[in-house]
Every structure is written in structure tokens, then in C-alpha cells.
Amino acid sequence: MPRSLIGKFIGKLIPQQEFAGFEVGDKVIRFLLLSHYDLSVMSAIEVPLVPGIVEKGELKKQSDFIVALETLKSKITVTDKSNIPCVVTAPSSLFFFQVIELPEIADASYDEAVRLNASQTSPLQLNDAYLDWQNLGVNLKTLQREFLVGIVGHNRVDPYLEAFQRAGFEIIALESRSLSILRLFSYFSKTIEKNITILFVDVGQDGMSFIIGRQGKLYFDFFLYWSEISEAADGTITKEDLEAILKREVLRMVEFTNLHYSEGISHFVLFSPVLKPDLTAFIQSEFSLKLVEMTPPPLGALSADLWAGTIGAGLRGSLIPRETDDLISLLPEGTEVVYQEKRLGSFISLWSKIVSFTLMGMIMVFGVVWSVALQQQKNHQNTLGSINALPEVAEVKSLQADARVFNEQLLKLDQVEKKTVRWSEFLDPIVNAAATYGVSVERLSLGQGNQEIRLQGTAPSEQGAFDFSAAVEKYTIKFSKVSLPLSSLVPVPGGVLFDMVITMAKVLK
Known part of the structure; x- marks a missing residue:
């Protein structure tokens, strides 16, 4: 959607702001702010969650979650902590995604057509859910336009929105960890092949995620919590357990892709904070898939595998201009609307302060001039009275000195008025x-x-x-x-x- 003239004008007056990435999991919440100049880490904070606050992505204990948010917020080193904006990435299990195809139609009809098709396949009633979609482009084989549709229930998102608001955070976009991971890959992968189908395997603290993507776009994702995996039922997991899980689940993804897509999986990407070389070698030998390398930005002591979702959300907040952000965001309002409202508020606040300080400055200058004028008038009256009574040389010198001071003050005022930068x-x-x-x-x-x-x-x-x-x-x-x-x-x-x-x-x- 093109920006309005007012939006462009405001954009020139208010500098672009970095927005932090914020990840929510069952065991931990993470905050990451990246510089949009060089992607250096400006702030990185992690706060563990007590078991039971978040279960399988759903917020169960809102008051305890707010305490955790406030603890994290206390560690953020920013000047204004009243309402910290952030892009939130949440567990993929919260969301329902599907790719639909439509023939080429007028732009104005896309939203209505996408919603109509999504309502027929969605597991939720759209009246009880937030829906957003992203144009994936034209499928060169079917010559139809593809759309990624995301849906999430109100009852799953609203408790988070309320908690973040009460803790002093403003969610400007909400997406799944799978979308965040794909963005990280799109920015930092070494592959130059654009049309290959890639399997993303994410071994995380809460479970394992399997994602199918092409050209950095999500086509399918599937998440398994550790509690849902038989090998991890006793709370422990070994290298052999992970290999058994990968052998079973990767095979399912390969068979699913062969059944539903014209091109099978040929490459893979692995995110794993443990046993990464061993698991990489296992997938390569078991399924003959090629590894796609990535070079994420330098993060110091942070693990790019553990922080992958947070980094992806941070990239959206730091690199993608908010006014042109048309990516999926499952909030009551679209990302562009949320941002424009925020920026308009900042614009009004900025110019209110400018006008206030300008008026105060004018009043102060007027007061100084008026005070000087009254004082000079009083001095002249006193001097004239003294001259009439006894005109002596000392009084004449005093008048001359007063006149010099008066002229110097007028000259300074004139210089202040004329001083300006010629831009x-x-x-x-x-x-x-x-x-x-x-x-x-x-x-x-x-x-x-x-x-x-x-x-x-x-x-x-x-x-x-x-x-x-x-x-x-x-x-x-x-x-x-x-x-x-x-x-x-x-x-x-x-x-x-x-x-x-x-x-x-x-x-x-």
C-alpha cells in the first residue's frame, strides 16, 4: 500500500527507529535490539520462565508472565521505558498456516478472495481469529498467484497482548518462530539457488520444528514438543534418540513434499545448540540432502541456533521499514496501521514540544527586552533628574556607560535573531x-x-x-x-x- 503524502512528510521529520525482536517460549523469553546500520547487538536480554507460565505456547499464568516481562524490562538500557515497541515471535504451534492459489485478479479483490478461500479450510471460525496474508508471487508452473495465510485464535493471542501492554511493551508485529527463522536464512544464507526446496530442522529448548521453504518463503511447518515425543518421555534425550527422531520425521517431511509439491526436498538447514556436526552428518548420509551454510551476524556470546527466532524478529524490526512492512502479522490491526498511528503520535508530540519551547523562548526574549527597556528608562529618568539638580561629569560618564550596555544588548538580540544555518x-x-x-x-x-x-x-x-x-x-x-x-x-x-x-x-x- 503506497504511503500517503502525510506519511512521507512525517517520515522525513522523524528518524527511522530500531524495534527490538522479542521471543516467547515455554522456558524463556528473549529480547534483542540490533542496529540497523551494521546489525551490531545493542541489547540482548534473556529471562527464564517458571514452568507452567507458558505451556505449549499458550499463556496460562498471566500475572507471573507480567512479572517476568517487568524483570526483563528492568534490564533494558534505554532512556524511555514507558512503552517499548517490539516485534514478537511466538511458538509455531500457536498458529495455523496454509498456502492457497488464486488466478490473477484486481488488487482490490485479493483480500476478499483470500479470506473467502481461507474460511473454507481454516480450523477456526474467522470471527474468533486474527487473519493475515502475504503475497508469495506467481507460481511459474500453475501460473496462479500464491498466498501464505496465517490464522490464530483470539483466545491464544489476547492474553499476550494484555500482558505486554500492562508491562509497558507495545507489540507492533506478531509472527511465528518459523517465519522468523526463514527471514534469518534469507538474509544470511550462502546459497545462490533461488528455486530449491529446503527443509529447515530446528532443535530448540521446547521441542523440534520442521519447516519447508522456498525462496525464503514458508510453505509448511510442523512442531513437536518434547512431551509429545516418545524418545523424550523420561525427560532426557540422547544422540541416538535425536537421530531416531530425525530419521522418522525427516522421512515424513520428504514424503509429504513429494506428495504435495512438484519438486522434492534437495537441501536442508539445521539449527541445533547441541550435537550440530553429528546431526548434520546424519541427515546428509541418511537422506542425501545438501547442507546450506549460513553466516549470521556476530552476536558475541549469544548462540545463533538458540536465538535464531529472536534474531529473525530483530531483523524485521531493524531493517524492514515499518511503513512498507506487509509481512504477516497476526494482530487486531495490520503492521502498517499500528506503525502509522505510533508515528503520527510521535509527530504530534514532537511538534507540540517544538511549539511550546518556541513560545517559551519568545516570551523569555520579550521579557529580557522589556526588562532592559524599563531599566534603561529608569536610569535615564534618574540621570536627567540628577543633571537638572547638579550636572557633573561623573553623571555624564554614567549615562554613556549605560548607553553602551544598552547598545551591546540590542546588538546581541539582533545577532540571535539573524543566526541561522543555510541548509x-x-x-x-x-x-x-x-x-x-x-x-x-x-x-x-x-x-x-x-x-x-x-x-x-x-x-x-x-x-x-x-x-x-x-x-x-x-x-x-x-x-x-x-x-x-x-x-x-x-x-x-x-x-x-x-x-x-x-x-x-x-x-x-
């Missing part, structure tokens, strides 16, 4: 270059001692971003250096998102 000489070259190469400037900010302009924009392509950078760099009189890091280039719908740092030839005062 146009720096912004005009950037705006002209952006118009020439089709670049949309998303955000501008000033940093590094008022000598650097930080710019975030969207170009039609990577070459467009480089051409834009080269065009700006030609203005050597205005700019001494233009930096476009390759790591900042992120593919987004409609082009490439990038960050650029422009060093000005002179420092703004």
Missing part, C-alpha cells in the same frame, strides 16, 4: 542528484560535530545507489567525502535500501 546550499545538490537517479530519500540526520550528513534512501537498483553516490561526490566544493558502505545495501520491495554518510567541506555552526 539549502548542502541539500540542493543531494535533492538534485536524487531526482536524477530516482532515489527516494527516507531519512536525513546530522552527526559527527555537525560535519556529517547521514542519509538513508531507496534506489531502484544497486547501480542506481552507486550512481547517486557518485553524483553527490562531484560537488567537491560542498562535500569532502561520500561513503556508501556495501554492507548497507539491503534489497527491499521496489529497489534497494542503503545508508550513506556525506562529509561536508565546512562545519555547520
Whole structure:
């Protein structure tokens, strides 16, 4: 959905904000905030849950869960903790997903058509559930458009929404761990083959998840809690137990894929905090599947396998602009609506403060001028009275000194009124270059001692971003250096998102 002119205007005035990833499990909750500049870890917090608070993804003890949220919140080092926004990823067992195909129809009819088809296969009444869908594109074999539909019952989500709100968190998007894992893979996988069918095996603290994906998109997921697996019934599990489970469940996924899809599983990805090399070798030898390598961002002491879902949610919060986020979010309102309401509130709050401080400044200046004028008038009256009584040289010098002070104060006031930064000489070259190469400037900010302009924009392509950078760099009189890091280039719908740092030839005062 295209942004309105008001939305674009607000976007230029309010910088893009990083939103944290927040994962909920049966045994632990995790919070991760990543920098959208280099994906460095800004904050990572983990709080264990007492058994029974969350069972198989469902919130059973809301008051105890709120205490855990408040404990986690107390460890977050941010200035404003009143309402912390986050993208929440929850156990896949909470959600129902299906892929449906529709013939090409008018855009305006997609939502109605998807909901109609979903209502016929959904295990829930849509009146009692939250539904969202994502356009997966056209299937090149059937020539029909595919849609991923997600559904979750109100009774499963509403207790979480209330708990997060009471603890001072704002959920701006809600998705399954399977979707978060696929996003992590899409950003950091080493494969260049786009149409292969991949099996994702996730060995986690709560159980095992089996996901089928293609081109980073979810087509099927299946989750087993440890309590549902016979090999783990006694509360312990060995390497042999894991291999037996994998042999049985991976075979089921392979047979399911061969039955329902035209292409079988050829590759796999494994997330496991334990025995990962052994389990990888077992899957390769037992099923002749090829391993797809990943290089996740550096996380310090954090385990990328345990934190995979949290990282995926954090990527959505830090890299995907909220106003263009059309990915599945199973909340009462869509992600774009939630974000626009939040940003409009921030815009109103910002300008309320600006107007208030401006009025206060004007009142203070007027008060100073009025006070100086009254004092000068009083001094002149006293001086005139003294001159009339006894005109001496000392009184004349006093009048001259008072006049000098008065003139100096008026000069300072005049300088304050005239002091302003002429931005146009720096912004005009950037705006002209952006118009020439089709670049949309998303955000501008000033940093590094008022000598650097930080710019975030969207170009039609990577070459467009480089051409834009080269065009700006030609203005050597205005700019001494233009930096476009390759790591900042992120593919987004409609082009490439990038960050650029422009060093000005002179420092703004």
C-alpha cells in the first residue's frame, strides 16, 4: 500500500527507529535490539520462565508472565521505558498456516478472495481469529498467484497482548518462530539457488520444528514438543534418540513434499545448540540432502541456533521499514496501521514540544527586552533628574556607560535573531542528484560535530545507489567525502535500501 503524502512528510521529520525482536517460549523469553546500520547487538536480554507460565505456547499464568516481562524490562538500557515497541515471535504451534492459489485478479479483490478461500479450510471460525496474508508471487508452473495465510485464535493471542501492554511493551508485529527463522536464512544464507526446496530442522529448548521453504518463503511447518515425543518421555534425550527422531520425521517431511509439491526436498538447514556436526552428518548420509551454510551476524556470546527466532524478529524490526512492512502479522490491526498511528503520535508530540519551547523562548526574549527597556528608562529618568539638580561629569560618564550596555544588548538580540544555518546550499545538490537517479530519500540526520550528513534512501537498483553516490561526490566544493558502505545495501520491495554518510567541506555552526 503506497504511503500517503502525510506519511512521507512525517517520515522525513522523524528518524527511522530500531524495534527490538522479542521471543516467547515455554522456558524463556528473549529480547534483542540490533542496529540497523551494521546489525551490531545493542541489547540482548534473556529471562527464564517458571514452568507452567507458558505451556505449549499458550499463556496460562498471566500475572507471573507480567512479572517476568517487568524483570526483563528492568534490564533494558534505554532512556524511555514507558512503552517499548517490539516485534514478537511466538511458538509455531500457536498458529495455523496454509498456502492457497488464486488466478490473477484486481488488487482490490485479493483480500476478499483470500479470506473467502481461507474460511473454507481454516480450523477456526474467522470471527474468533486474527487473519493475515502475504503475497508469495506467481507460481511459474500453475501460473496462479500464491498466498501464505496465517490464522490464530483470539483466545491464544489476547492474553499476550494484555500482558505486554500492562508491562509497558507495545507489540507492533506478531509472527511465528518459523517465519522468523526463514527471514534469518534469507538474509544470511550462502546459497545462490533461488528455486530449491529446503527443509529447515530446528532443535530448540521446547521441542523440534520442521519447516519447508522456498525462496525464503514458508510453505509448511510442523512442531513437536518434547512431551509429545516418545524418545523424550523420561525427560532426557540422547544422540541416538535425536537421530531416531530425525530419521522418522525427516522421512515424513520428504514424503509429504513429494506428495504435495512438484519438486522434492534437495537441501536442508539445521539449527541445533547441541550435537550440530553429528546431526548434520546424519541427515546428509541418511537422506542425501545438501547442507546450506549460513553466516549470521556476530552476536558475541549469544548462540545463533538458540536465538535464531529472536534474531529473525530483530531483523524485521531493524531493517524492514515499518511503513512498507506487509509481512504477516497476526494482530487486531495490520503492521502498517499500528506503525502509522505510533508515528503520527510521535509527530504530534514532537511538534507540540517544538511549539511550546518556541513560545517559551519568545516570551523569555520579550521579557529580557522589556526588562532592559524599563531599566534603561529608569536610569535615564534618574540621570536627567540628577543633571537638572547638579550636572557633573561623573553623571555624564554614567549615562554613556549605560548607553553602551544598552547598545551591546540590542546588538546581541539582533545577532540571535539573524543566526541561522543555510541548509539549502548542502541539500540542493543531494535533492538534485536524487531526482536524477530516482532515489527516494527516507531519512536525513546530522552527526559527527555537525560535519556529517547521514542519509538513508531507496534506489531502484544497486547501480542506481552507486550512481547517486557518485553524483553527490562531484560537488567537491560542498562535500569532502561520500561513503556508501556495501554492507548497507539491503534489497527491499521496489529497489534497494542503503545508508550513506556525506562529509561536508565546512562545519555547520
